[in-house]
Amino acid sequence: MHEHELESLLKETLTRYAEAHRDRIADLEYEIVEELPSRQPTPRLRWGFVGAGAIAVAAVFVIGLWAGLNLFAAPCHDPSVLCLVYPNAKSVSVASQFTLWEPVPMNGPDRSGVWWIRLPDNIKPGRYEYSFIVDGERWVHDPRASEFVHTFDDKINSVLYIAPRGEQP
Amino acid sequence: MGEGELELIQRALHGDVDAWGEIVRRYKDAVFGIALGILGNPADAEDAAHDAFIRAYQGLHTFHLEKRFSTWIFAITANVCKNKLRRERLFAPLKHLSRLTKGGDPAKQLAQQERTQIIREAIDQLKPAYKMPLVLRYYADLDYKEIAEALGLPEGTVKTRLHRAKSELKHILEQKGVTGHA
Structure with missing residues (x-):
């Protein structure tokens, strides 16, 4: 038996065998999604039954250190904060019409690998395109944005709308 | 991606x-x-x-x-x-080979099922250290470098294990009278 014959027999057998039993995993994605809400993708601190007093004392010492190391969770629930999860990036910046497309470094990462930046207070109401830049070279759109546009150079920009003060966007 | x-x-x-x-x-x-x-x-x-x-x-x-x-x-x-x-x-050897093909000539199907079973059993006889790179190479189509990364092995070790796995498999299949032609 030649090597190429053996290789094609192997491919054929493994593929045929998997196909024959594929119906076993027909609903796998639904099973997993059902199981996941109780789980978290990123490690979170679980204090368990450690005494609250001990935690408070420890926190006094730890908070200062954590603040310096950006270990707090990024404030992504705040609508005036842009966030990107990119745990292994060395740096992430945002470039936008409101920065005149100059990259502005983002804070982070926090302990979950989230980078974030607060929009400037003096930003005027309007529509702004923006993109994240990972490690100074990779343009990444915001997966949380509700609108995207294709650029002339085949990139994807995210879009955000700033409403006048007191109005909902 | x-x-x-x-x-x-x-x-x-x-x-x-x-x-x-x-x-x-x-x-x-x-x-x-x-x-x-x-x-x-x-x-x-x-x-x-x-x-x-x-x-x-x-x-x-x-x-x-x-x-x-x-x-x-x-x-x-x-x-x-x-x-x-x-x-x-x-x-343990393979136990579930009841339904491997659908439609077509029953005699041909049976022959194909038997052949698949023999090859499957031959794969099962291999040590896990040989079986894993074999499956990643010939089912998942990973190259040597990717297999090495996936299994945490040096690329040279992956090549050696794949070579040995195939030699062993070839030996088993030849003993069972399986040829390269269906």
Whole structure:
């Protein structure tokens, strides 16, 4: 038996065998999604039954250190904060019409690998395109944005709308 | 990376389980096929695929977004299978070969089923250390470098193991009278 014959027999057998039993995993994605809400993708601190007093004392010492190391969770629930999860990036910046497309470094990462930046207070109401830049070279759109546009150079920009003060966007 | 895959992964990192569901939908056939190739038993392969996706979700923050997701999830699958083999000592021969083909000439089907069974049993006789690179190479189509990365082995070791696996397999199949022609 030649090597190429053996290789094609192997491919054929493994593929045929998997196909024959594929119906076993027909609903796998639904099973997993059902199981996941109780789980978290990123490690979170679980204090368990450690005494609250001990935690408070420890926190006094730890908070200062954590603040310096950006270990707090990024404030992504705040609508005036842009966030990107990119745990292994060395740096992430945002470039936008409101920065005149100059990259502005983002804070982070926090302990979950989230980078974030607060929009400037003096930003005027309007529509702004923006993109994240990972490690100074990779343009990444915001997966949380509700609108995207294709650029002339085949990139994807995210879009955000700033409403006048007191109005909902 | 596949279309929109990075975005799905990032959404999953933000806790969007539906995004992870879409990742599972895209990769479940490949992950199940690898697990089945290594474990040889559909029920165990189903469990392994399930465990692999759960573990991957839990460890998603360790995935380097600039790398190939497929290699990463296949590596997790191979590790889940390795642990399963170690834990349960699953070296039993194949038991579930009742339905391998659909339609066509029954005599031809039977011959094909028998041949598939013989090859499957031959694969099962291999040591896990040989079986894993073999499945990753010939089912998942990974190259040597990707297999090395997935199994945490030097590329040279992967080549040696694949070579030995094929030699052993060829020997077993020739003893059983299997030729390269159907």
